Amino acid sequence: MSQPPEKKQRFQFIDQFRGLIGVLMLLGHSSYYFNSIWERLDPLDPLVDSQAQFALRYMGYLCAPGFLMMAGAMVWWSYQQRVKKGTPDWTARWQLIQRGIFLVIVQMTWVNSSWGGFSEFQPWHLGIIACIGISMILLTLIIRWHWLLRFFTGLAILVIHSFLLKIQYDPEITWIRVLMETFITSGDFNKYPVLPWFALATLGSGMATGWLRVWKTDRKRILMSLGIAATALILAVIIRMGRGYGNIFPFSDFGSFSFFFDQKYPPSLFMNLWFFGLVVLGISLFIAIGKVAPKLLVVFSIPGKVPLFFYTIHLAILGIFVKRLDLFYREGGVVAALIGFGIMLVVMLPLCWWFYGVKSRSNNYFIKMI
């Protein structure tokens, strides 16, 4: 008699935190489509004209580090689960590499075109999804390393990346620009260079070893996460206050807008450590809230279980209806962005719930990939 299929083990706090990141990303994208500040906001050199605009923009800064760290955590966990079920080492890796390649293809086809509501096909551009895909592929190559080695490899890459940013190159030479923007710096071809974000994914995989295997109780997970988060945040502040190595933009005073607004494209060492700390802090908070008031976080579980679906569909809806059909495109301010965000949540949460059901029942290769 055959055994019933083992139910996939899920860690609620990972799904929920990933859901929070997805929701924050929706907030950022709603701002991008409804908020007129984007007529003048250069994401590589952001200027804000009010506290609310600062908050709206800065909340989105958590998304990329959060996604990369959660992706790293899930790569490690998926690999462990596959191997545990008897999948050969390189078959398990190949499955994850396929997913990485799938993400790069999704970026170049669906995501790039969806920004403009599919009015034109623009494959020659990378972005956050491709960056996650490439980082996943690279991470599979070191996924069997001891967690400490992975952790310190991630840190070492972040430290070295700050030096690599000083490389001078001629952006007029296409292949050099593509190479630099793919891995080190940011520009029109790619705002998310792989090296620093791969480092965060690697750190996420290291943290996953603690969250999902080594630390057996929630109390232990919370305490260890708080300790690591505090260390990272203190280190980040020390680097920022040093105003030299690890910084890209200057700032006025501790705690000011400019203190927090160091460069995101590409991220400085300060930004990487700061957001690594905030993500780890967020995870520990989600574990704690999950213990005392689990219902508070249920809403985040829905998009968190199907993050790629959530990302690709909300972007397509905004692209088609707001940009292409010009429905309130960049006509408002913060309030318009929040209203758009609310409406999109109402649309997206049922869609995600439905698709999670489809995905759970389906054996289709592509459905499983999404």
Added chain:
Amino acid sequence: MAAMVEILPTGCTERASGPLILPDSTIVFPSIKADGISAKITFSRYLAQKSVRQSAISTLFPLVEDGNVYAVIQLDNRLNQIDRELMFHVDWLDPEGRSFYLKRIDISPGDSTASLTSSISVSPDKRLPGKYMMRIFLFRELIAEKYFELRDSAKVEKVYGDIVFFKSIEKESGEMKGVDTVFEIKKKGILRAQINLRNLHIYQDEELPVRLEWIEPGGESFYSKKIDVKPADPVTSITGSISITHDKRGAGIYYLRAYLFEELVAERKFGLKAETRGKHSRDY
């Protein structure tokens, strides 16, 4: 989420939430610190690069070929922070609110620079008529902004003037005597001119530099005089005079031209002829 957006950053800003509007229409977001840097923006058509002196100060500019609008940002309390690096951004916005020119200006510690400058072209092939804005950011926070308007050149009021030539002035009444456009060259002759300039009030300069050029029949200037005038009155009159003696002038057609910022704002010709008796002059 909405509450978070409002509450989260209140401790981060260095600027008061309510703006102040200065008499010159600069909208200022004051620092919450008593010694914090604040800025005042002044637009002009001309800027002397070395002295950073502006001319033709206004908030309304014509779209003209090769024309520019210059902005000078005066920084108050700048020297209180001379020992630190400062990062400014100057952002020019079009009538749709889109940024079309963003300039970052870093000031190094020890640099005593107390004003920033930036300029844009207002050539008709680059800009459309409408209400534009310039914003100045310090460490990514908006500290001041100011509107200005670009109009088709034909729709912008211009400074213009008329010129009256005369021989002398009645001391008691101030009345001009011998008003004419043709004058006889005499042993002790003096030709006077009154230039009445209108619309100087379109500029907000404290003083406007008017230059009078007296042009001889060959087309060369033989006498130039610069007069600074105050633009407050609707009509501003200035006077000039030249000697019209035999040893200095010959007969012929002359011109007097008045320039403001190198732009011709008034011109009139006059004639000089050899001294004759009993003949009336001919008006040019």
